[in-house]
Amino acid sequence: MNKPNVWLAASPEQKQEIMTVADNYMSFVSLAKTERRFVKSAIQLAEGFGYKNINDYVENNLPLKPQDKVYYNMMDKAVVLFHVGSAPVSQGMNILGAHIDSPRLDVKPHPIYEKDGICLLDTHYYGGIKKYQWVTVPLALYGVVFLKDGTHIDVAIGDHDEDEVFIVTDLLVHLSHERMTKPADKVIEGEQLNALFGSIPAAGVEKDPVKANILALLKDHYGIEEEDFLSAELELVPLGKARTCGLDRSMVVAYGQDDKVCAYTCLLAQLETSDETIERTSACLLVDKEEVGSMGATGMQSRFFENQVAELMNCLGQYNELNVRRALSNSYMLSCDVAAANDPNYSEASSPNHNMADFGCGVSIMKYVGSRGKHGSNDASAEFLAKLRQILDDDKIVWQMGELGKVDQGGGGTIAYILANYGMQVVDCGVPLMDMHAPYEVSSKADIYSALQVNKCFLKNMK
Numbered sequence: 001m002n003k004p005n006v007w008l009a010a011s012p013e014q015k016q017e018i019m020t021v022a023d024n025y026m027s028f029v030s031l032a033k034t035e036r037r038f039v040k041s042a043i044q045l046a047e048g049f050g051y052k053n054i055n056d057y058v059e060n061n062l063p064l065k066p067q068d069k070v071y072y073n074m075m076d077k078a079v080v081l082f083h084v085g086s087a088p089v090s091q092g093m094n095i096l097g098a099h100i101d102s103p104r105l106d107v108k109p110h111p112i113y114e115k116d117g118i119c120l121l122d123t124h125y126y127g128g129i130k131k132y133q134w135v136t137v138p139l140a141l142y143g144v145v146f147l148k149d150g151t152h153i154d155v156a157i158g159d160h161d162e163d164e165v166f167i168v169t170d171l172l173v174h175l176s177h178e179r180m181t182k183p184a185d186k187v188i189e190g191e192q193l194n195a196l197f198g199s200i201p202a203a204g205v206e207k208d209p210v211k212a213n214i215l216a217l218l219k220d221h222y223g224i225e226e227e228d229f230l231s232a233e234l235e236l237v238p239l240g241k242a243r244t245c246g247l248d249r250s251m252v253v254a255y256g257q258d259d260k261v262c263a264y265t266c267l268l269a270q271l272e273t274s275d276e277t278i279e280r281t282s283a284c285l286l287v288d289k290e291e292v293g294s295m296g297a298t299g300m301q302s303r304f305f306e307n308q309v310a311e312l313m314n315c316l317g318q319y320n321e322l323n324v325r326r327a328l329s330n331s332y333m334l335s336c337d338v339a340a341a342n343d344p345n346y347s348e349a350s351s352p353n354h355n356m357a358d359f360g361c362g363v364s365i366m367k368y369v370g371s372r373g374k375h376g377s378n379d380a381s382a383e384f385l386a387k388l389r390q391i392l393d394d395d396k397i398v399w400q401m402g403e404l405g406k407v408d409q410g411g412g413g414t415i416a417y418i419l420a421n422y423g424m425q426v427v428d429c430g431v432p433l434m435d436m437h438a439p440y441e442v443s444s445k446a447d448i449y450s451a452l453q454v455n456k457c458f459l460k461n462m463k
């Protein structure tokens, strides 16, 4: 079976559109590197498309009606958008879901210490990383610090050329004779992921003078005391903007494409279909904490989505417990999370016989993910896949079917199984990446375009 290729199928106009979609994506993702920044940018964009905060309706007891568009901001770290259809919500929704957290280095609660005249910032890595990839990479620092009186200080260091940056050093090769014999998972260990934070000693200070100088700067620039790190969320992420890759300009190199490439194409599909009259309610669900098991109030295992479906139906005069359950179980969902692309440098780990996603062949629909015998996988139903094939092929969209890799090489999970717990039809569907979870990940512009087309088609045509 020959796989269709997006580039070969595209008209000259479509090729231009592929590049434009990628340009807009790159601008968005260059700013929205953390979940908080993603939520902020997503809401700004949604408001431009006429989306209103659902809390204004809930708190003031205002009614909603079909074709209204609302969003719910979950603690600034997750967001849900609804476009109300003309049919009762209990008939089910078309849901696009993705996650907006990405692997990174989180700053510890007691992060600042001095050793050998250098001030360091101690981190605890977040998500699954190859630790050796995160040294010698310039890092930006983003996040929030909350003071005891509730004052909130935003930290964003690294957006501007003149901003300072941070880095975790590696041992010089000249002295690495012993270290180079260690296995890859030991060559850099978690407690070595300490970023350089300063090196000027404060005059007249005997104990930890460099740290004293850094603390004085923090007080001066941000009004932060050392103990304020106890109520902070600060993330070190790879520096720099998303960039076009390849002499043919066909690919994107950027931090956090897992899963912001899917989150962005879900968001855009939801927004760009918002001026149409729709029958089934559409929802776009962008959640946090997928990389650490979807736990916590802002992760998919939290009930906030179900609660907001109830609030939405209440504002529509359609609420009762049974109707909410029906709305969820009658829904369809694309669980949009990145796929592993066949990487010619490491094809020994790829699934043979066209079962691996290839760059340029469109978004990868994955019947199952999981590991060791599909363990932990949602495993979408053949009936649902047939419906999806039909609507995508009707719209002449190029897509491919893939699995995560060769059997028993490893595996991974998504949020699919959590939504499937409601009894709804869910399938995994995502942009293939090379270099997944590395500081900089690679995607194909053609596949980003395909994801956007697939998402829009699903919202409009899945019944």
Ligand SMILES: [Zn+2]
Binding pocket: 258, 259, 291, 437
């Ligand atoms: Zn991931």
